[in-house]
Amino acid sequence: MFPDRLKALRKGRNLTLNQLAEELNQLPSVIKDKSNTGPQIGSWERGINTPSYLEVLKLASFFGVSMDFLVGRSYQELDLADVFAMNTQLTLEGQQLTFSERQAVYGLIKSYLRGRHPQKATTLSSEQSELTLPLDH
Secondary structure (H helix, E strand, O other): OHHHHHHHHHHHOOOOHHHHHHHHHHOOOOOOOOOOOHHHHHHHHOOOOOOOHHHHHHHHHHHOOOHHHHHOOOOOOOOHHHHHHOOOOOEEOOEEOOHHHHHHHHHHHHHHHHHHOOOOEEEOOOOOOOOEEEOOO
16 A cells, blocks of 8 residues: 555656655655655555655655655544544645634534434433434534
8 A cells, every 4th residue: 555655646746766765865854764765655655665764754754744644544434523623723625724614614513413413302201201312413
């Protein structure tokens, strides 16, 4: 997965292996490690060698993606409420959402889904078995 994603990102920016190496070498690095080379990156793309954690971090930073994305980690299920509750910046088509916009968008999505999937009623199993209450999520 990593080799394919790296190659797709590089080609998406129309960079040669050597050009990508030059760009990576210009990034500020916490640890002064050895310089990147075109053949080195080519070996990562072919799956011959695996980059270090720091190299993956550098690549993720350069391409503006997460390390999880680069290594192919995916999330099988992600609750949208959790996404809106996270203390991370949310953007839509390049525009950062303000706090009030986040709340409004979340409210719109929640309202839409409640309209499409009306809440089920639950029946009490006591003496008042005819009384139904809507489920509250």
